[in-house]
Amino acid sequence: MSERIGFIGLGIMGRGMAANLLKAGFELTVWNRTATRMQDLVAQGAHAGADPADVAARSDIIITCVSDTPDVKTVILDEQGVIHGARPGALVIDCSTISPQATREIADALRAKGVFMLDAPVSGGSEGAAKGTLSIMVGGAGDQFERALPVFQAMGKTITHVGGHGAGQTVKLVNQVLVVGNCIAMCEALLFAQAGGVDLQKTYDAISQGAAGSWMFTNRAPQIIQRDWRPGFTIDLQQKDLRLVLEAADELGAPVPVTSLIFQFYRTLQAQGLGSEGNHALIKALENLAGFEIKAIR
Amino acid sequence: MSERIGFIGLGIMGRGMAANLLKAGFELTVWNRTATRMQDLVAQGAHAGADPADVAARSDIIITCVSDTPDVKTVILDEQGVIHGARPGALVIDCSTISPQATREIADALRAKGVFMLDAPVSGGSEGAAKGTLSIMVGGAGDQFERALPVFQAMGKTITHVGGHGAGQTVKLVNQVLVVGNCIAMCEALLFAQAGGVDLQKTYDAISQGAAGSWMFTNRAPQIIQRDWRPGFTIDLQQKDLRLVLEAADELGAPVPVTSLIFQFYRTLQAQGLGSEGNHALIKALENLAGFEIKAIR
Numbered sequence A, B: 001m002s003e004r005i006g007f008i009g010l011g012i013m014g015r016g017m018a019a020n021l022l023k024a025g026f027e028l029t030v031w032n033r034t035a036t037r038m039q040d041l042v043a044q045g046a047h048a049g050a051d052p053a054d055v056a057a058r059s060d061i062i063i064t065c066v067s068d069t070p071d072v073k074t075v076i077l078d079e080q081g082v083i084h085g086a087r088p089g090a091l092v093i094d095c096s097t098i099s100p101q102a103t104r105e106i107a108d109a110l111r112a113k114g115v116f117m118l119d120a121p122v123s124g125g126s127e128g129a130a131k132g133t134l135s136i137m138v139g140g141a142g143d144q145f146e147r148a149l150p151v152f153q154a155m156g157k158t159i160t161h162v163g164g165h166g167a168g169q170t171v172k173l174v175n176q177v178l179v180v181g182n183c184i185a186m187c188e189a190l191l192f193a194q195a196g197g198v199d200l201q202k203t204y205d206a207i208s209q210g211a212a213g214s215w216m217f218t219n220r221a222p223q224i225i226q227r228d229w230r231p232g233f234t235i236d237l238q239q240k241d242l243r244l245v246l247e248a249a250d251e252l253g254a255p256v257p258v259t260s261l262i263f264q265f266y267r268t269l270q271a272q273g274l275g276s277e278g279n280h281a282l283i284k285a286l287e288n289l290a291g292f293e294i295k296a297i298r
Helices: A014-023 A035-043 A052-057 A067-076 A100-111 A126-131 A143-154 A168-197 A200-207 A216-223 A234-250 A258-272 A279-290 B013-025 B035-043 B052-057 B068-078 B100-111 B125-131 B140-156 B166-196 B200-207 B217-226 B235-252 B259-272 B279-289
Strands: A005-008 A028-031 A061-064 A090-093 A118-119 A136-139 A154-163 B005-008 B026-031 B061-064 B091-094 B116-119 B134-140 B156-163
Touching: A005 A014, A005 A052, A014 A028, A014 A035, A014 A067, A014 A126, A014 A143, A028 A035, A052 A061, A061 A067, A061 A143, A067 A090, A067 A100, A090 A100, A090 A136, A090 A143, A100 A168, A100 B061, A118 A143, A118 A168, A126 A136, A136 A143, A136 A168, A136 B200, A143 A154, A154 A168, A154 B200, A168 A200, A168 A216, A168 A234, A168 A258, A168 A279, A168 B166, A168 B200, A168 B235, A168 B259, A200 A216, A200 B134, A200 B156, A200 B166, A216 A279, A234 A258, A234 A279, A234 B166, A258 A279, A258 B166, A258 B259, B005 B013, B005 B052, B013 B026, B013 B035, B013 B125, B013 B140, B026 B035, B026 B052, B035 B061, B052 B061, B052 B166, B061 B068, B061 B140, B068 B100, B091 B100, B091 B140, B100 B116, B100 B235, B116 B140, B116 B166, B125 B134, B134 B140, B134 B166, B140 B156, B156 B166, B166 B200, B166 B217, B166 B235, B166 B259, B166 B279, B200 B217, B217 B279, B235 B259, B235 B279, B259 B279
Parallel strands: A005 A028, A005 A061, A061 A090, A090 A118, A136 A154, B005 B026, B005 B061, B061 B091, B091 B116, B134 B156
Antiparallel strands: A118 A136, B116 B134
């Protein structure tokens, strides 16, 4: 008999992930701070939990998918948190992106109650969550990874066990360093192209498949060329992840000069009220410096 | 009858490109400053020219593939340069990577003699030159692009006419901004991963195919993980191209803060005598800042 799943946090990511667990046939109990967000999933056959502890009491594996380190601490460790409902032998899987160090502390607290933990942050955006094609980077014990694999397979495609507690979070932050670095490269390149008077679409066609290529350039340069700022991933969420990178890099003594600069650029865009635009709107920080914009091609 | 080709500059790139023209059946006259480099191609059926003017006198289309702006000016405009041998109606194709502004000036000088010009810098490294799979970014008149297409097709795969004189060079520089930006992102990410204690190979497996992916990460991260500094493209050549970017960006008023920082990092590596290593050895500049290295996996 497959394990009963609890799912806490039905935001832009969690909603799609929980729906895919239902589709895969898992018995599912959900909870969300804003209760109305549970209705869709309940209509599809999920149970509604009263609070995180109640979800944990009804589940063998409890997934948390919330925004930031304090949110994870709240739903797991606070008064009505998972830790007060979970039985010994239960497994908590945190799919949020949070501090690797805090992850190790939460794992310690759960271990003291006989509860296992995996950190399993995801990459792939709301589209990947909905389609079940997420990349999932997992930290924790190997036997718990094996135990959770059917659950991961219902939600993602590239599922990698990368090390012990916190390793999944560290790899997710490595991922974010690459994402924003590739993003600033794209922004500088497109603005330089605009200044140099070349056709941006032809430029894209000439170089996107070669040594200059990246997922970011392939997918987001066309959006920039059309001045389409709809988010695959918002500036606010990107900035939250970069704060985690900078904190961890400071603790670890790792120099991240470019990531640090990008953090400052995103800061200026948040100050302009652009936090809900896509992370590729980073180019607006360079445009502000330049005093000119790239022209929209429509 | 196909046009007779002259080829000037048989360096690491030009050698492979000229050989592919011979293979495609073009009649070929070659010249190189260091004459011994002509021997292989002469053995394969090429004629040896006495100097660039002599090559031009024997050819309908003259290709130049040398290092930098002054070298192109020398072989085209100096006393024994192409301009003194080329007949009206001839076409000069410059496959070097040089200043877009200088390119427009050279095109003007040639036009005054009735000689056409295309700028056609290439991307894809010595491997792409040897295999005939280069990306070629072409600036100049559309009819001359059409005329040259069979020649380009013998040397490359992705051939794009991007605009007027200098546009090929501008797009090549855009390409280089992306290459080095994706490179510094990779270097920061790997050093952060090392500091965070995660397995670099597992990290690579978990994220290289997703939103963090790039040609650079896919192809050069494995080299870095093995501390293999053999060049696909050397630091010295990369630095030469970045100097062209910074000069052009300054003229055009385009802010390139990250490219500018990378230029400074490469500078420190050249000062250490590492100019002939691959451009991915950029990570050594961060390692020097950090005071630790990523561990080799062999």
